[in-house]
Amino acid sequence: MGTNEDKFKRVISHAKEYGFIFQSSEIYDGLSAVYDYAQNGVELKNNIRQYWWKSMVQMHDDIVGIDSAILMHPKTWKASGHVDAFNDPLIDNKDSKKRYRADVLVEDYCAKIENKIDKEILKAKKRFGEKFDKEQFVITNPRVVGYKEKISTILSRLGKSLENEDLEDVKNLIIELDIVCPIAGSKNWTDVKQFNLMFGTKLGASSDTATDLYLRPETAQGIFVNFLNVQKSGRMKIPFGIAQTGKAFRNEIVARQFIFRMREFEQMEMQFFVKPGTQNDWYQKWKDTRMKWHISLGMGEDNYRFHDHEKLAHYADAATDIEFKFPFGFKELEGVHSRTDFDLKQHQEFSGKKLQYFDHELNESYTPCVVETSIGLDRMFLAIFSNSLCEETLENNTTRTVLKIPSFLSTYKVAILPLVKKDGLSELARNIYNELKLEFNVTYDEKDAVGRRYRRQDAIGTPYCITIDHQTKEDSTITIRDRDTMVQDRIPLKGVENYIKDKVSFNSALSKML
Numbered sequence: 001m002g003t004n005e006d007k008f009k010r011v012i013s014h015a016k017e018y019g020f021i022f023q024s025s026e027i028y029d030g031l032s033a034v035y036d037y038a039q040n041g042v043e044l045k046n047n048i049r050q051y052w053w054k055s056m057v058q059m060h061d062d063i064v065g066i067d068s069a070i071l072m073h074p075k076t077w078k079a080s081g082h083v084d085a086f087n088d089p090l091i092d093n094k095d096s097k098k099r100y101r102a103d104v105l106v107e108d109y110c111a112k113i114e115n116k117i118d119k120e121i122l123k124a125k126k127r128f129g130e131k132f133d134k135e136q137f138v139i140t141n142p143r144v145v146g147y148k149e150k151i152s153t154i155l156s157r158l159g160k161s162l163e164n165e166d167l168e169d170v171k172n173l174i175i176e177l178d179i180v181c182p183i184a185g186s187k188n189w190t191d192v193k194q195f196n197l198m199f200g201t202k203l204g205a206s207s208d209t210a211t212d213l214y215l216r217p218e219t220a221q222g223i224f225v226n227f228l229n230v231q232k233s234g235r236m237k238i239p240f241g242i243a244q245t246g247k248a249f250r251n252e253i254v255a256r257q258f259i260f261r262m263r264e265f266e267q268m269e270m271q272f273f274v275k276p277g278t279q280n281d282w283y284q285k286w287k288d289t290r291m292k293w294h295i296s297l298g299m300g301e302d303n304y305r306f307h308d309h310e311k312l313a314h315y316a317d318a319a320t321d322i323e324f325k326f327p328f329g330f331k332e333l334e335g336v337h338s339r340t341d342f343d344l345k346q347h348q349e350f351s352g353k354k355l356q357y358f359d360h361e362l363n364e365s366y367t368p369c370v371v372e373t374s375i376g377l378d379r380m381f382l383a384i385f386s387n388s389l390c391e392e393t394l395e396n397n398t399t400r401t402v403l404k405i406p407s408f409l410s411t412y413k414v415a416i417l418p419l420v421k422k423d424g425l426s427e428l429a430r431n432i433y434n435e436l437k438l439e440f441n442v443t444y445d446e447k448d449a450v451g452r453r454y455r456r457q458d459a460i461g462t463p464y465c466i467t468i469d470h471q472t473k474e475d476s477t478i479t480i481r482d483r484d485t486m487v488q489d490r491i492p493l494k495g496v497e498n499y500i501k502d503k504v505s506f507n508s509a510l511s512k513m514l
C-alpha cells in the first residue's frame, strides 16, 4: 500500500468514503481537530467501548463503573493541579508563523533516529537471513548502539528540562539538534512558553452571576471526587477500582494526525485504589493486564511496546505508555500511571472533606494510593481501523479493499444477500434477516451483482456474508462467505446462528485474558 504516509491518507479517505468518520461541521469548512462518527463508525466505536467495559468492569468483581458529569465544580481543577500545571510547552517559528509543541519537535527528531535503527535492522536481516538474531544485533551493532544512546541522552535532557520548568534549555536543545520548521525550513524560533489546555465555559444566565467552569480535560477527577460515595454505597474494600468512559476536552494547539489528537475525545479510564506501599506491585500488575488486553485483539504483539516516562506528571511516581505502531510510527495509545495519594489528598484539602478509607483489618484510616489505566477510545479506534485496512491482490489479478477488523468488534456481524430479487428469494432473505437481527447487528443488501455486494461488505469489515439462492428454497441451506479467506461454505440455515455466534462473540478474546 505504498509508503506509510500514503497508507495514512488511505485510512482517512476510507473512513470518510465508507461512513466511519466525518470532519465536524464539514459544510462550514470543518472545525479543526473535531470529528463526527458516522453510521458505520459509531457501531465500531460502541463495540470497542463495550469490549473495554466488559473486560474492565464486568469481568472484575473488585471494579465498578460510574458515569460522572462533564461539568465539575471549578475547585476540582485547582485541586487536581490542572489550572496551574496542565500546560504544553509551545514554540513558534517566526518565518512560517506556525506554532509547535516543543517536546513533540524533539520527540519527532528522535523518531527519525528510530527509523534509522529500523533500517539497520532490516538491512542486517536481509544480510544474515535465517541466522539473524535481532535482540543480539541491537545490543552489539555499534551504529545501532550509538543511535540508541543518542535518543536516550536527548530524551533524558528533555525530560529533566521540562520537569525543572527550564524552558530555555528546551529551546537550546531544539537549536543544538538543528531542528527546523517543517514548513519554513528555518531555525528562526521564538522562546518556549507554557500554554494551558483547558477549555473554559460559563454556568449561569447573567454575566454578573455566572461562574467560570472548565470542560473536563480527563474523566479521572469525576472518579476521585466520588471515591468515598462509591466505597461507602458499594461497601467496597481496598483494593478496588472505579471505571468510567466519557468525553474529555483539550485545547490542543498542535492538533493533527486525524483522530489521534482531538480537541473533543473520549477516554476509558480506571482508577484502582490500593494500600500505600503496595502501589508499585499494582502498577506492574496493571501494566501486564492492559498489555494482555491489547494482545487479545489479535492485531500482532510486535505492534505494541511500553515506553516508560522520563518526565513524570506532577501526580505520578511511575508511568508508562503503551505505544502502538500507527501508520505514522509508534505513538501513545494508553497510559498506565501510579498516581500516589496525590489526587485524594488534594481534594481533601480543597474541599475540607475527609477522603480516607477505614481499614477494618488494620483498624486504621489512610489515604489510598491510585494506579490508573487511561486509554483514548478514539485512538483505539484509529489503531484498529488503520491496522485492519488492507489492499489485496487476488488470483485473477484484481484487487480488493478489505477491513479486517477483529470480527467481534465489527460494525455488522453478517450481511444477508439474496442472489436475485425475484423468485421469492428477497422474501426468504428478509425472513432470515428478521430472525438474525434479534441476535446480531445485521445488514441487508439486494442491489447489484453479488460480487459487488461482497466487496462493499469487505470494505466495511463485515466478517460474514450469507447468500440465499434457489437451492435455499429446496433444501434450506445457505452459503456463508468468510471475509478474510473469501471461502464459501454451504451450511444448513438452522445452524447458522450458532455458527456465527461462536465466531463473533467477545468470549474467545476475553478468555485469553483469564
Ligand code: GAP
Pocket (backbone or CB within 6 Å): 217, 218, 219, 220, 250, 252, 259, 260, 261, 262, 263, 265, 266, 267, 269, 332, 333, 334, 335, 372, 374, 375, 376, 377, 378, 379
Ligand atoms: N487521566 C490520565 C490522563 O488523562 P493522558 O495521558 O493525558 O492521561 C490518556 O491521556 C489517554 O487519553 C492517552 O493515552 C490517549 O489515548 C488519550 N488522549 C489524550 N489526549 C488526547 C487527544 N487530544 N485526542 C485523543 N486522545 C487523547
